[in-house]
Amino acid sequence: MMSEYLPQLTLDGLNEYISGRKNDCATLQVLDLKSIKEKAGDNSLTGKRYRLILSDGRHFFSSCVLGTDTVDLVKNDILKINSVIRLNHVDVCNAGVNSSRVILVVQDLTVVLSDCEKIGNPVQINDINIAHTRVDLLNVPISQTVSNVTQSGSTGATSSSGWQVDDIDNFGLLLTESLLNTTEICSISDLDSLRSRWVIKARVANKSYIREYSNANRNGKVFSAGLVDRTGEIELVAFDHVAEKFDTKLEIGKTYFITKANIVPANQRFNSFKHIYQMVLKINTIIHICEEQDNDDPADIFFNFIPIKEVALRENNTLCDIIGLVSSIDECKFFYNKYKQKYCVKRDIMITDEKASIILTLWEKQAEAFSNTPCSIIGIKGAKICDFRGKSLSSIDSTVIRSNLPKINRTIQLEALRQSSFENLNLASLTTMTQVKSSVATIEEVLAAEVDLMQHKSTEYFYVRGYCNVIDQDDAIYMCCPVEKCCKKLDDLESGSFFCKKCRTEQHAFKWAYALLCSIVDATGELNVCMFGNAAESLLDISADPFHQLKNCNTTNIQNIFMHGAAKILIFKIDSKVVEFNGRQKIQYICASVCGDLQDQRKRQ
Known part of the structure; x- marks a missing residue:
C-alpha cells in the first residue's frame, strides 16, 4: 500500500490521553492485540478481555485494555492487528504504587480501516509526570451531557457518558428531549467510519431470520437487516448475544431511530446493499421505534436489475x-x-x-x-x-x-x-438440466450426460438400479485413521506407528475400512464406481473389521460374501464429479449409498 493512501493518525494523541487532557476522537493504530488470561477461579461474567498496543505514528503505548462492549469486533475479525481506529470513549485509570501507572480503557471505538500496514516507526512513549492524571471520560463534550433516566422515570445526576441510561426502555424520553433537536441526525448516505456521533432515522426494508453459524474461530448466532431512507440503504448486522437482544426489536416495514453502532467497511463481494459501509450492532446500541410512521410514501430498497x-x-x-x-x-x-x-x-x-x-x-x-x-x-x-x-x-x-x-x-x-x-x-x-434426475436413471443416460458434466465441471448425483458384476477383492479394505470422520488412509512408518496426512498427526492405532472397486450393470450398460464405508457394508452385509478377520483365516467365506453381494439387485446412489488424474481430466463415480430394490423384493415374495 502506498504511503499517500494510508490514513492520517493523530500525532501525540496518546500523550494527550495519558496526561489527562481531552483529545476528542483521536485516530490511532493497533500494533498488537492479545487476549488477557483469566485468573484461576474467576467466575466473572464480563467475558474475554483484550490488551492493546496503540500507536499515534510517533509513539506507542502498551497499557491499553479493550472494553467489554467492543470485544465483538475482535471476535468477528473486524478489529485486528494494524487496524486503524478512532477512539470515541476512553477511560483513563491510575494504577500501581502511588498511582504511578496509567491504563487506557477503550470503551467505544470505530474501525476506520480494518486491514492496513504499519504506519510510521513509533517508539515507546517517554515517561511523563502522571501523578495528577485524572480519571476522565473523554468522548463527549460537557455541553452534550444528558441526564440519566431512572426506572421510575425521575431524573438523576448528569453524566458525560453520552447515550447511556439506566433503563433502556425509557430511551424515548431521552431521545426526544436530547437528540431529535440536534444536528446529529444524519442520512444513511452520509454515514461513514469517521463520523463519531450520529442518529439515523431509517426503515427496515428486509430482515433475515436469526441463525447459527460456525467458523474456524467459534460458533454463534447472527442476523442481518436492510435499512433504507430517502438517500440510500445500508446493511445492519448483529452477532451472538447482541443478535439475541435485538432480533425481536426490529420489524420489517417499521421506522426506527438508531445510534451507537459501529460503522465498518463492508465486503462489497457479499454486500447486497450499495453502501460501502455496514452497520454492526453493539450491546449498548440504542434502537427506538419512530412513533410517526411514514406510511404514505415510505422509503424502499433500490434494485439494480440485470437481464x-x-x-x-x-x-x-x-x-x-x-x-x-x-x-x-x-x-x-x-x-x-x-x-x-x-x-x-x-x-x-x-x-x-x-x-x-x-x-x-x-x-x-x-x-x-x-x-x-x-x-x-x-x-x-x-x-x-x-x-x-x-x-x-x-x-x-x-x-x-x-x-x-x-x-x-x-x-x-x-x-x-x-x-x-x-x-x-x-x-x-443458464442452469443445465441434464437428463439424469434424482429419479432412477439407466446407465446409458448417465454415460450420455458425461459431455455436459465435463463441460461445466459440476457435481451431479443420480440413482441407478442394477447389480455388481465385478467386485475387486485384492484391495477391498485398508488401514484408516481412527479419528472420527477422518477415514484417511494411513502411511505405515514401520515403527509400530502410522501417519495421517489429513490430520497431520502420528497415530499408534488404526481401524479397517472398505474401498471397493465395482462394476455396476443394468440392461443398458456398465459403470465403474468406487464404494466406501457404509455403502460397502450395505452391499456385503458385513463391517470391515470382521471382514478382515475372515480374510486371514477363511478364503471360502470371503468368496461367499462377494458372491452374495453381487447377486443382489439394488438401488445405488452415485455421485459424479470431474477429477484430474495424471494430468488428464476424467469423471469419477462414487457410490454414496445403497438401498434395497422394493420391486425386486416384491417379486421374490
Missing part, C-alpha cells in the same frame, strides 16, 4: 439483482448437511424473462416461507451467482425477494410476457 442472460457473464460468488416470472416451483426438499450435521431444507424455483431462464435455490426458512405462485412477477435483490450445473443463483441471508413491485417499465414488459404463452417459448436455460 437473466447477463448472469452468465458475471463472476461466480458475486451478487446480482434480477426480475422475472416464476415459471416453476419445486417442493421443499430435505437433505443432510454433513458440515452442520443436521437436516436442512431447500427449494428450487425457475425464474424466466424474455431471453433466458435460471434456477434460484432458496434455503431453510426462506424456502419454507416462499408463497408466490407460478407466473407471478418477482424481483430478487442480492442473489449469489453459483457455477452449479452451469450458472445458477442461491439466496443468502440478505437476499430480498419482492413480489409487490411498483409499476415501472420493466414490470409492464413482464406483465405482457405473462399474458402471452411464454411457457411455449424455447428459451435458453
Whole structure:
C-alpha cells in the first residue's frame, strides 16, 4: 500500500490521553492485540478481555485494555492487528504504587480501516509526570451531557457518558428531549467510519431470520437487516448475544431511530446493499421505534436489475439483482448437511424473462416461507451467482425477494410476457438440466450426460438400479485413521506407528475400512464406481473389521460374501464429479449409498 493512501493518525494523541487532557476522537493504530488470561477461579461474567498496543505514528503505548462492549469486533475479525481506529470513549485509570501507572480503557471505538500496514516507526512513549492524571471520560463534550433516566422515570445526576441510561426502555424520553433537536441526525448516505456521533432515522426494508453459524474461530448466532431512507440503504448486522437482544426489536416495514453502532467497511463481494459501509450492532446500541410512521410514501430498497442472460457473464460468488416470472416451483426438499450435521431444507424455483431462464435455490426458512405462485412477477435483490450445473443463483441471508413491485417499465414488459404463452417459448436455460434426475436413471443416460458434466465441471448425483458384476477383492479394505470422520488412509512408518496426512498427526492405532472397486450393470450398460464405508457394508452385509478377520483365516467365506453381494439387485446412489488424474481430466463415480430394490423384493415374495 502506498504511503499517500494510508490514513492520517493523530500525532501525540496518546500523550494527550495519558496526561489527562481531552483529545476528542483521536485516530490511532493497533500494533498488537492479545487476549488477557483469566485468573484461576474467576467466575466473572464480563467475558474475554483484550490488551492493546496503540500507536499515534510517533509513539506507542502498551497499557491499553479493550472494553467489554467492543470485544465483538475482535471476535468477528473486524478489529485486528494494524487496524486503524478512532477512539470515541476512553477511560483513563491510575494504577500501581502511588498511582504511578496509567491504563487506557477503550470503551467505544470505530474501525476506520480494518486491514492496513504499519504506519510510521513509533517508539515507546517517554515517561511523563502522571501523578495528577485524572480519571476522565473523554468522548463527549460537557455541553452534550444528558441526564440519566431512572426506572421510575425521575431524573438523576448528569453524566458525560453520552447515550447511556439506566433503563433502556425509557430511551424515548431521552431521545426526544436530547437528540431529535440536534444536528446529529444524519442520512444513511452520509454515514461513514469517521463520523463519531450520529442518529439515523431509517426503515427496515428486509430482515433475515436469526441463525447459527460456525467458523474456524467459534460458533454463534447472527442476523442481518436492510435499512433504507430517502438517500440510500445500508446493511445492519448483529452477532451472538447482541443478535439475541435485538432480533425481536426490529420489524420489517417499521421506522426506527438508531445510534451507537459501529460503522465498518463492508465486503462489497457479499454486500447486497450499495453502501460501502455496514452497520454492526453493539450491546449498548440504542434502537427506538419512530412513533410517526411514514406510511404514505415510505422509503424502499433500490434494485439494480440485470437481464437473466447477463448472469452468465458475471463472476461466480458475486451478487446480482434480477426480475422475472416464476415459471416453476419445486417442493421443499430435505437433505443432510454433513458440515452442520443436521437436516436442512431447500427449494428450487425457475425464474424466466424474455431471453433466458435460471434456477434460484432458496434455503431453510426462506424456502419454507416462499408463497408466490407460478407466473407471478418477482424481483430478487442480492442473489449469489453459483457455477452449479452451469450458472445458477442461491439466496443468502440478505437476499430480498419482492413480489409487490411498483409499476415501472420493466414490470409492464413482464406483465405482457405473462399474458402471452411464454411457457411455449424455447428459451435458453443458464442452469443445465441434464437428463439424469434424482429419479432412477439407466446407465446409458448417465454415460450420455458425461459431455455436459465435463463441460461445466459440476457435481451431479443420480440413482441407478442394477447389480455388481465385478467386485475387486485384492484391495477391498485398508488401514484408516481412527479419528472420527477422518477415514484417511494411513502411511505405515514401520515403527509400530502410522501417519495421517489429513490430520497431520502420528497415530499408534488404526481401524479397517472398505474401498471397493465395482462394476455396476443394468440392461443398458456398465459403470465403474468406487464404494466406501457404509455403502460397502450395505452391499456385503458385513463391517470391515470382521471382514478382515475372515480374510486371514477363511478364503471360502470371503468368496461367499462377494458372491452374495453381487447377486443382489439394488438401488445405488452415485455421485459424479470431474477429477484430474495424471494430468488428464476424467469423471469419477462414487457410490454414496445403497438401498434395497422394493420391486425386486416384491417379486421374490
